[in-house]
Amino acid sequence: MSLLTVGTVAFDAIETPFGKVDKIVGGAATYISIAASYFNNDINLVSVVGDDFPNADLNDLKKRGVDLSGLQIKKGEKSFFWSGKYHDNMNKRDTLVTDLNVLADFDPVLPEAYKKSDYVMLGNLTPAVQKRVLDQMKKRPKLVAMDTMNFWMDIAMDELKTVIKRVDILTINDEEARQLSGKYSLVAAAKEIFTMGPKFLVIKKGEHGALLFYKDEIFYAPAMPLETVYDPTGAGDTFAGGFMGYMAQSGRASFANMKRAMIYGSALASFCVEQFGTEAIKPLDKKQIDERVKQFAKLVQFSM
Amino acid sequence: MSLLTVGTVAFDAIETPFGKVDKIVGGAATYISIAASYFNNDINLVSVVGDDFPNADLNDLKKRGVDLSGLQIKKGEKSFFWSGKYHDNMNKRDTLVTDLNVLADFDPVLPEAYKKSDYVMLGNLTPAVQKRVLDQMKKRPKLVAMDTMNFWMDIAMDELKTVIKRVDILTINDEEARQLSGKYSLVAAAKEIFTMGPKFLVIKKGEHGALLFYKDEIFYAPAMPLETVYDPTGAGDTFAGGFMGYMAQSGRASFANMKRAMIYGSALASFCVEQFGTEAIKPLDKKQIDERVKQFAKLVQFSM
Numbered sequence: 001m002s003l004l005t006v007g008t009v010a011f012d013a014i015e016t017p018f019g020k021v022d023k024i025v026g027g028a029a030t031y032i033s034i035a036a037s038y039f040n041n042d043i044n045l046v047s048v049v050g051d052d053f054p055n056a057d058l059n060d061l062k063k064r065g066v067d068l069s070g071l072q073i074k075k076g077e078k079s080f081f082w083s084g085k086y087h088d089n090m091n092k093r094d095t096l097v098t099d100l101n102v103l104a105d106f107d108p109v110l111p112e113a114y115k116k117s118d119y120v121m122l123g124n125l126t127p128a129v130q131k132r133v134l135d136q137m138k139k140r141p142k143l144v145a146m147d148t149m150n151f152w153m154d155i156a157m158d159e160l161k162t163v164i165k166r167v168d169i170l171t172i173n174d175e176e177a178r179q180l181s182g183k184y185s186l187v188a189a190a191k192e193i194f195t196m197g198p199k200f201l202v203i204k205k206g207e208h209g210a211l212l213f214y215k216d217e218i219f220y221a222p223a224m225p226l227e228t229v230y231d232p233t234g235a236g237d238t239f240a241g242g243f244m245g246y247m248a249q250s251g252r253a254s255f256a257n258m259k260r261a262m263i264y265g266s267a268l269a270s271f272c273v274e275q276f277g278t279e280a281i282k283p284l285d286k287k288q289i290d291e292r293v294k295q296f297a298k299l300v301q302f303s304m
Numbered sequence: 305m306s307l308l309t310v311g312t313v314a315f316d317a318i319e320t321p322f323g324k325v326d327k328i329v330g331g332a333a334t335y336i337s338i339a340a341s342y343f344n345n346d347i348n349l350v351s352v353v354g355d356d357f358p359n360a361d362l363n364d365l366k367k368r369g370v371d372l373s374g375l376q377i378k379k380g381e382k383s384f385f386w387s388g389k390y391h392d393n394m395n396k397r398d399t400l401v402t403d404l405n406v407l408a409d410f411d412p413v414l415p416e417a418y419k420k421s422d423y424v425m426l427g428n429l430t431p432a433v434q435k436r437v438l439d440q441m442k443k444r445p446k447l448v449a450m451d452t453m454n455f456w457m458d459i460a461m462d463e464l465k466t467v468i469k470r471v472d473i474l475t476i477n478d479e480e481a482r483q484l485s486g487k488y489s490l491v492a493a494a495k496e497i498f499t500m501g502p503k504f505l506v507i508k509k510g511e512h513g514a515l516l517f518y519k520d521e522i523f524y525a526p527a528m529p530l531e532t533v534y535d536p537t538g539a540g541d542t543f544a545g546g547f548m549g550y551m552a553q554s555g556r557a558s559f560a561n562m563k564r565a566m567i568y569g570s571a572l573a574s575f576c577v578e579q580f581g582t583e584a585i586k587p588l589d590k591k592q593i594d595e596r597v598k599q600f601a602k603l604v605q606f607s608m
Contacts, residue, residue, distance in 0.1 A: 017488070088488065184392065186319070187531040208512035211529060220603045222524040225515060227491040259606040293608060299524045302603040304565040304597060 001142070003248040005032045005116055006046040006102065006133045007237070009053065009071065010080035013096075014276060016237060017088055018230045024277040025057045026078065028123035028147070028302020031237035033066045034281050035268045036121075036245025038289060041065025043245075044045040044114040048102045050077040060282070069111045074102045091206045091230050108138040117250040121240060122167065127160040134166055145169035145252050146198075147240055150176050165197035169254070171240055173204045186211060187218070200258065202261070204236050212262050214255050221262040222299055224270040224292070231276045237271040238281055258299035267292040305446070307552040309336045310350040310437045311427020311541070312407065313357065313375065314384035317400075318580060321392055322534045322606045327531040328581040329361045330442050331384065332427035333450070335538040337370045338585050339545030339572045340425075342593060343553040345369025350437060354381040364586070373415045378406045395510045396570040414440040423543060426450040426471065431464040438470055440487050447557050449473035451544055452501075454480050469501035472557070475544055477508045490515065491522070494554040504562065506547070508540050516566050518559050526603055528574040528596070535580045539573040542585055546572035571596040 007029030013022050029047045035041055043066045051073060063249060070271040108129055115138040122130040124147045134144070146167040152160045153176065164170060170193060172222035178184055181192035190201045191215035201213040207229070242264035250257045267289055271280045311332030318325050333351045340347055347370045355377060362372060367555055387401035412433055419442040426434040428451045438448070450471040456464045457480065468474055474497060485496035494505045494517035505517040511533070513526040547569035554561045571593055575584045 090488075160412065177534075184394075185529075185533060187529050187530050206511065208509065209526075218529050218603060219606070220513075220526040220529070222513075222526065222604070225491050225522050225524070227489050229489060242497075247554075256607070260608060263606055263608070297523060297606075300526070302523070302567055303560070304564060304567070304601065 001040075001076060001248050001251055002042040002044060002103055002116075002119035003036055003119040003121060003244055004030050004044040004046065004110075004133075004141075005036070005042050005121040005123060005241070005244075006108055006130065007125060008080050008113065009045075009047040009049050010082060011101070012233060012277060013081070013083035014231055014233050015085040015233050016090060017086065018228075019276065021276050025054065026082070026234060026277055028125070028234075028237040030061075030278060031234040031281070032121055032123055032241035032244070033061055033270070034064065034278055035238045035241030035265075036248070037064035037066065037251040038268070038284065038286065039245035039264070043067065044070055044111075044117050046070040046108045046110060046114070048072040048074060048106045050079040050102050051075050053079045055103035065250045067113070070109070072102075072106075073283060076092045077102045077281055085232070090229060097167060108133050108136075119244055120144040121244040122163070123237060123240070124149050127152055127156055127163045130163045131159070134163070143168050143244075143247060143255070145171060145240065145244055147171045147236065148176070150179055153179050167198055169200040170198040171202040171204060171243075172238070173206070173236070177201070177203050202262070204239065206232065206235070209238065210262060212258060214258070217255060219255075219259045220236060220297070221259075223266060224295060224299065226270060226274060229273045232273050234279065235272045238272040239265040239269040241265075263296050264289070264292055267296060305344075305422035305552050305555055306346040306348060306420075307344050307423040307425060308335050308348040308350065308414075308421035308445075309340070309427060309545070309548075311336055311429055312384050313349075313353050314386060316537060317385075317387035318537050318583065319533055320394065320535050321390065321507070322532075322541065323326070323580065329358065330386070330430070330538060330581055332541045333508040334365075334424055334582060335541035335579050335585070336398060336427055336545035336548070337365055338368065338582055339542045339554070339569075340549030341368035341370065342546070342572070342588065342590065343549035343568070346552075347371065347511055348374055348415075348421050350412045350414060350418065352376040352378060352408050352410045355379050356381040357383045366399055371417070374413070374418055376406075376410075376413070379408045385443055387529060387585065388537070388556040389598050390536065393409060397536075410535040411441075412437050423548055424447045424448040425548040426467070427541060427544070428453050431456055431460055431467045431589055434467050435463070435512075438467070441490070447472050447551060449544065451475045451540065451547055453481055457483050463589045465500060473504040473506060474502040474509060475506040475540070475547075477510070477540070481505070481507050506566070508543065510539070514543065514570060516562060518562070521559060522523040523559075523563045523566060525563075525570045526600070527570060528600060528603065530574060530578060533577045536577050537581065541578040543569040543573040545569075567597055571600060
């Protein structure tokens, strides 16, 4: 079934303790689309770039089954650019540069064909843009997931909450769950966040894995311990893309399916961090992904 | 089979965001012995206290099958006292007071009956004391586990390494694994630490669970997400006690058994943090522990 995603399509400059890249293709919607494409070839992308964005990368997305009719290409303008540097503890990073460029006045316009998409993944963006996308849908999608971050909680909490109210699944990290809920315990945070609208909560904990909360149930998807972690950029978006790509393919929003989606998302994210940018997740095949999923199963397997 | 443990038996004063206690019974060997007692009633304790230590608590240990003939009681002296305050992020704490008292010149002397113990759990203590215990063993135990901390890495790394060389299992936290190995990746850290002697490495990550490394295998035991975490003090020792208590009972140092031991240790630790000090782990029964273990199984269970 069709998966609509909105998010940035952009350039990144990244420095980690293991290397540095000056200008590579990134952006939440890029990672989401590539990851989702391993499960689903009916992806509707909503975003904006300048005319500096490489055609080769757009063509690569098209080949993966990503519809780009919702991608605005602004003549004479520049694509969004983000630059960041990771600490030795790669769970933290400093933002060095944020050039909004085309993103400054981005007004997402959904092509007619997008408006009945079955699944929606709202990538991390200003809540106003996420809301504009939902407002244009002609029917209530089967499942709406939303990613966001502490930045929007700091400067636009009220508006953010009006969007959160309309989604089924919220994906945030542990600190953000604490900030949003005002609760320290993640179990208590989940209960509080459920009163805000979402039925499902995914708490991403980077190298410590991810938790899925649903009613009184909790599922813990570990992160794969890796020998080489070069660049965590995009891991959360890759997780979300794998997660929603799997859900859109499987067609049923059951807890059991969502647990599998957590593992597929975690598997994709585990590839993502092994190289810079989208390098590692672009050339994957189904067999490699299934192999990694088996490793996840083995990682937590025990018998009593 | 018999389990020998050495570590502190002491008083703690603890402040967490959720409360404060002035002087309660604590110490690594206390937590280890109580946790292990749910699996094993042949525990040989080596430690030292002053004559200020409550008889009621010593009797409680005896009732659990803990032999106290290796516990020195120093007349006119005071027991070890530690006081700490946890940050809002309960993974960090500041030590406020460390009164060594009887621990300052502690020379562990093993009763004859202890010297052929099958299993040994060296609780966190100065490496010299841990070494003295091993030196007195009359036969190589089936399995020796050792806990330590960054403090000893800072001030006594060389001596620490001579003890690490002699143990089968090292249990440390993620930052300590990085400090000891000089490697950021925990997979790389494990490989490095294996060259130092241990065949098994347990990396404790607090609320993020624990990892067991053995050769090229990795097992991830999650921590139970809890609604109320009052006090993390002793959780690592409780984990170690449950782990080694289970191993001593099961009698075989296989990887499969060790995975089960990780889950039992994690289950005990999950009780520990729900109340201050040893309050939560003292009144448990087998049924409660098995119930918690089932919850752990459910937490990570998925089918592909």
